[in-house]
Amino acid sequence: MKKILTGISGLLVLSFLFTACYNDNEYDLYPFSNTCDSSNVTYAQTIAPMMISNCNVCHSTTIATGNVVTDNYDGLSTIAKNGKLWGCVNRDPGxxxxPDGEAKLAGCDLGKIKKWINAGSPNN
Ligand code: HEC
Structure with missing residues (x-):
């Protein structure tokens, strides 16, 4: 019994190691570096301004490219919840x-988006 338990916990440790390596993007490795303040992430103060700077020019209520709207909460929470917001900004395969034709957002900004999505993309 003890051997089995040791074996199981060994496997668990191994699987953690593998998943850690699998997700080794900038944000996962350095989620809270000194230059990146991810405390107090809110829709109004953090996420909406980021959308104004990077997304709304193509995804506003009036010009909703690809039927995607990022300039209001309803539109943005839709893509936050269906996975497309993170997939697109993090440039996941598929x-x-x-932003289209632009550089990937900075790791710090990605971290804040991730934090907001993980919190359930609240309208705060
Ligand atoms: C220069 C214009 C432009 C900017 C800026 C831009 N997008 Fe897009 N976006 C597009 C185009 C073009 C498409 C593809 C539309 C289509 O063909 O259906 C698209 C599609 C998308 C889609 C749908 C992808 C899918 O697979 O259905 C999402 C989500 C999206 N954009 C999010 C964003 C976010 C978030 C930002 C800001 C970080 C952003 N976009 C910035 C032009 C832009």
Missing amino acids: FLPM
């Missing part, structure tokens, strides 16, 4: 890289 998603269109966003």
Whole structure:
């Protein structure tokens, strides 16, 4: 019995090691570096301004490219919940890289988006 338990916990440790390596993007490795303040992430103060700077020019209520709206909460929470917001900004395989034609967002900004999505993309 003891051997089995040791074996199981060994496997658990190994699987943690593998998943850690699998997700080794900038944000996962350095989620809270000194230059990146991810405390107090809110929709109004953090996420909406980021959308104004990077997304709304193509995804506003009036010009909703690809039927995607990022300039209001309803539109943005839709893509936050269906996975496309993270997939596109993090440039995961199978998603269109966003912002279109621009560099990937900074790791700090990605971290804040991730934090907001993980919190359930609240309207705060
Ligand atoms: C220069 C214009 C432009 C900017 C800026 C831009 N996008 Fe897009 N976006 C597009 C285009 C073009 C498409 C593809 C539309 C289509 O063909 O359906 C698209 C599609 C998308 C989609 C849908 C992808 C899918 O697979 O259905 C999402 C989500 C998205 N953009 C999010 C964003 C976010 C978030 C930002 C800001 C970080 C952003 N976009 C910035 C032009 C832009």
